[in-house]
Amino acid sequence: xxxxxxxxxxxxxxxxxxxxxxxxxxxxxxxxxxxxxxxxxxxxxxxxxxxxxxxxxxxxxxxxxxxxxxxxxxxxxxxxxxxxxxxxxxxxxxxxxxxxxxxxxxxxxxxxxxxxxxxxxxxxxxxxxxxxxxxxxxxxxxxxxxxxxxxxxxxxxxxxxxxxxxxxxxxx
Amino acid sequence: xxxxxxxxxxxxxxxxxxxxxxxxxxxxxxxxxxxxxxxxxxxxxxxxxxxxxxxxxxxxxxxxxxxxxxxxxxxxxxxxxxxxxxxxxxxxxxxxxxxxxxxxxxxxxxxxxxxxxxxxxxxxxxxxxxxxxxxxxxxxxxxxxxxxxxxxxxxxxxxxxxxxxxxxxxxxxxxxxxxxxxxxxxxxxxxxxxxxxxxxxxxxxxxxxxxxxxxxxxxxxxxxxxxxxxxxxxxxxxxxxxxxxxxxxxxxxxxxxxxxxxxxxxxxxxxxxxxxxxxxxxxxxxxxxxxxxxxxxxxxxxxxxxxxxxxxxxxxxxxxxxxxxxxxxxxxxxxxxxxxxxxxxxxxxxxxxxxxxxxxxxxxxxxxxxxxxxxxxxxxxxxxxxxxxxxxxxxxxxxxxxxxxxxxxxxxxxxxxxxxxxxxxxxxxxxxxxxxxxxxxxxxxxxxxxxxxxxxxxxxxxxxxxxxxxxxxxxxxxxxxxxxxxxxxxxxxxxxxxxxxxxxxxxxxxxxxxxxxxxxxxxxxxxxxxxxxxxxxxxxxxxxxxxxxxx
Numbered sequence: 001x002x003x004x005x006x007x008x009x010x011x012x013x014x015x016x017x018x019x020x021x022x023x024x025x026x027x028x029x030x031x032x033x034x035x036x037x038x039x040x041x042x043x044x045x046x047x048x049x050x051x052x053x054x055x056x057x058x059x060x061x062x063x064x065x066x067x068x069x070x071x072x073x074x075x076x077x078x079x080x081x082x083x084x085x086x087x088x089x090x091x092x093x094x095x096x097x098x099x100x101x102x103x104x105x106x107x108x109x110x111x112x113x114x115x116x117x118x119x120x121x122x123x124x125x126x127x128x129x130x131x132x133x134x135x136x137x138x139x140x141x142x143x144x145x146x147x148x149x150x151x152x153x154x155x156x157x158x159x160x161x162x163x164x165x166x167x168x169x170x171x172x
Numbered sequence: 173x174x175x176x177x178x179x180x181x182x183x184x185x186x187x188x189x190x191x192x193x194x195x196x197x198x199x200x201x202x203x204x205x206x207x208x209x210x211x212x213x214x215x216x217x218x219x220x221x222x223x224x225x226x227x228x229x230x231x232x233x234x235x236x237x238x239x240x241x242x243x244x245x246x247x248x249x250x251x252x253x254x255x256x257x258x259x260x261x262x263x264x265x266x267x268x269x270x271x272x273x274x275x276x277x278x279x280x281x282x283x284x285x286x287x288x289x290x291x292x293x294x295x296x297x298x299x300x301x302x303x304x305x306x307x308x309x310x311x312x313x314x315x316x317x318x319x320x321x322x323x324x325x326x327x328x329x330x331x332x333x334x335x336x337x338x339x340x341x342x343x344x345x346x347x348x349x350x351x352x353x354x355x356x357x358x359x360x361x362x363x364x365x366x367x368x369x370x371x372x373x374x375x376x377x378x379x380x381x382x383x384x385x386x387x388x389x390x391x392x393x394x395x396x397x398x399x400x401x402x403x404x405x406x407x408x409x410x411x412x413x414x415x416x417x418x419x420x421x422x423x424x425x426x427x428x429x430x431x432x433x434x435x436x437x438x439x440x441x442x443x444x445x446x447x448x449x450x451x452x453x454x455x456x457x458x459x460x461x462x463x464x465x466x467x468x469x470x471x472x473x474x475x476x477x478x479x480x481x482x483x484x485x486x487x488x489x490x491x492x493x494x495x496x497x498x499x500x501x502x503x504x505x506x507x508x509x510x511x512x513x514x515x516x517x518x519x520x521x522x523x524x525x526x527x528x529x530x531x532x533x534x535x536x537x538x539x540x541x542x543x544x545x546x547x548x549x550x551x552x553x554x555x556x557x558x559x560x561x562x563x564x565x566x567x568x569x570x571x572x573x574x575x576x577x578x579x580x581x582x583x584x585x586x587x588x589x590x591x592x593x594x595x596x597x598x599x600x601x602x603x604x605x606x607x608x609x610x611x612x613x614x615x616x617x618x619x620x621x622x623x624x625x626x627x628x629x630x631x632x633x634x635x636x637x638x639x640x641x642x643x644x645x646x647x648x649x650x651x652x653x654x655x656x657x658x659x660x661x662x663x664x665x666x667x668x669x670x671x672x673x674x675x676x677x678x679x680x681x682x683x684x685x686x687x688x689x690x691x692x693x694x695x696x697x698x699x700x701x702x703x704x705x706x707x708x709x710x711x712x713x714x715x716x717x718x719x720x721x722x723x
Contacts (some may be wrong), residue, residue, distance in 0.1 A: 015290065015291075015294075018291065018294065019294060060473065060477060063473035063475075064473050066472070067471070067472075067473055068299075069298070069299040
């Protein structure tokens with residue numbers, strides 16, 4: 001199964017998320033992550049959707065998504081010319097005797113400690129999802145108590161902006 | 173000029189050229205009904221049930237090409253529209269459904285007759301709205317009509333909370349935004365033109381898109397230019413004249429033997445405004461084997477969805493054909509046309525009963541003209557109508573193809589009759605008629621010239637057919653034997669009731685029924701046999717090679 005990252009500009013209205021997630025559910029698309037946020041334009045929100053599937057599912061999903069009236073622009077964020085980022089917060093069991101080891105790992109991964117208690121600490125890390133996966137794997141043996149990830153967000157490199165693209169249906 | 177939300181709604185409907193609304197009043201639409209009353213210029217058809225209103229608006233839209241409008245109150249009124257909206261959605265029918273809701277302050281509190289109808293209808297509308305600010309009401313209604321009637325058409329729902337209906341807001345009349353389908357440049361069609369020129373045995377399949385796009389004239393010109401046979405999906409019936417020598421009839425699960433044979437022999441399939449539904453394509457892999465598939469559709473998502481294509485053009489099918497026809501040389505495919513014509517020698521088979529439905533349906537043409545709307549319900553009678561009635565013009569065959577809604581026909585016939593002002597035929601079955609027969613009261617009240625041919629076999633014929641063929645004749649719950657006296661029932665509603673009990677009755681009773689319909693609805697109880705089959709048949713998921721012409 002391939003992974004695809006799709007970015008979309010959608011109307012900043014209530015119900016839009018339901019429209020999008022409902023579409024995935026009824027068409028049987030497998031969503032790995034979905035990130036919704038405000039943008040520089042108060043009328044628009046930005047969605048970054050990571051989809052698991054094949055070329056057929058990708059094509060159907062983008063076409064069906066594009067048919068939603070509230071979806072304004074849509075593009076596939078291809079790995080080669082996009083920046084992917086994700087933020088992770090992780091509460092780790094860190095008694096005094098283990099703390100220095102964890103700090104060492106944190107240094108290597110350029111993570112941050114954002115909270116410290118006698119028995120735990122919270123780590124923060126930003127990066128490509130694969131880097132976060134690797135970090136989680138390394139920290140796991142110390143005991144992860146809680147974990148939160150934002151899901152991937154993506155921007156195309158260079159001058160190209162999503163809002164300047166022609167409508168998806170016109171481009172294919 | 174300051175108007176209330178309810179008055180703005182009425183004004184906006186009139187801006188859009190709406191002349192008729194199908195609906196049912198209730199608590200949260202009282203202000204709208206009051207505005208309708210005070211305005212007095214819109215025709216409101218009061219149905220017996222909101223489902224009937226939705227189907228009537230759908231039938232009105234299919235028969236006239238205009239956008240149909242239905243109106244219901246919140247809660248159960250709104251949920252009763254759901255089947256009708258889903259029916260319109262599956263068949264790309266332009267429809268605007270308007271519902272009232274509780275006041276904005278009461279939303280989300282499980283108030284009396286509150287339901288999240290926008291949430292409920294999200295998957296079965298092209299778009300929907302809940303308007304929470306009266307200042308947005310007028311533009312929302314305008315946008316809703318534009319969305320319903322443009323591109324791939326479909327239903328749009330507007331939910332209007334009660335308080336908005338009485339709030340005052342500045343209103344300024346606006347002309348409706350005209351929808352002009354985008355043209356297609358000739359260079360987009362070069363490859364298609366070449367592929368068609370190269371093809372030795374092309375076959376055109378016309379779908380519902382040809383009707384929605386008003387493509388009949390260009391479709392005919394296209395078929396004549398390339399000398400290809402034409403078959404039609406259920407939704408496409410009427411888009412190509414049935415009497416034309418190149419027409420092979422219905423294609424798919426209950427399509428003609430000629431269509432299936434021609435399909436097997438064809439080297440190129442030109443799909444015009446059709447989506448390769450499972451009822452047409454069957455086995456999707458075998459369907460395309462060894463053939464060049466060319467698809468024209470306005471909906472990008474339909475391209476390559478069910479059957480992968482070799483060439484496709486995404487645009488309004490009428491625009492495509494308009495540009496394509498002049499690019500093509502006049503073809504000469506005499507041999508191919510001769511071959512497919514030979515496939516047409518097929519006799520109606522597997523009618524065991526003394527009164528087969530086709531004898532009635534074939535006779536229907538003597539009493540109707542090319543413009544007569546014929547609505548159906550869903551099941552055997554629907555397929556027989558598709559097979560044996562000859563549809564010459566678009567918008568005359570009204571049937572729930574995608575959703576297959578039993579109970580659709582009664583409302584649809586009412587809507588079509590009112591929309592066209594023509595004598596209208598409903599072909600139904602005893603199963604379907606039992607579902608929405610309450611709308612007889614509507615037809616009688618409106619004095620509609622409606623001929624209802626009730627194919628009464630005392631069973632759910634299509635399900636029984638499947639039980640016969642695939643379930644070892646275990647007739648689980650398909651014997652209706654309810655002994656409803658349909659003639660008396662018609663009379664109780666104030667309509668005329670008649671009976672066709674045998675073949676000899678067909679002509680005299682139809683003559684009387686069509687004459688009597690000038691005065692109002694006539695129901696004809698047609699006592700057909702319970703074991704007549706709809707044939708040919710291609711079992712679900714099977715290919716055109718597996719067509720059954722006899723069982």
